[in-house]
Amino acid sequence: MATFLYRDFLIIATGLFDKDRGVWLPMVDISWWSAAGRGAHTVTDSVHSFVTKQEAETFAVEIAKAWVDERLRAA
Numbered sequence: 001m002a003t004f005l006y007r008d009f010l011i012i013a014t015g016l017f018d019k020d021r022g023v024w025l026p027m028v029d030i031s032w033w034s035a036a037g038r039g040a041h042t043v044t045d046s047v048h049s050f051v052t053k054q055e056a057e058t059f060a061v062e063i064a065k066a067w068v069d070e071r072l073r074a075a
Helices: 055-074
Strands: 003-007 010-020 025-034 038-042
Touching: 003 055, 010 055, 025 055, 038 055
Parallel strands: none
Antiparallel strands: 003 010, 010 025, 025 038
């Protein structure tokens, strides 16, 4: 599991094992504080799968960074 701050967003990225398919899926929780209060978003990417948990976590980190960057760009 990777936990870190990225541009003032708390990111928790991990891999979830899919027993039926025998692969790891990336999952990430993103949370933040703003004037309106606390916000949270979860991304579960079932399209991409990986052989190892580490690969899924690494991909989850990239998903999270891209989501944060897009949110800040749109603001």
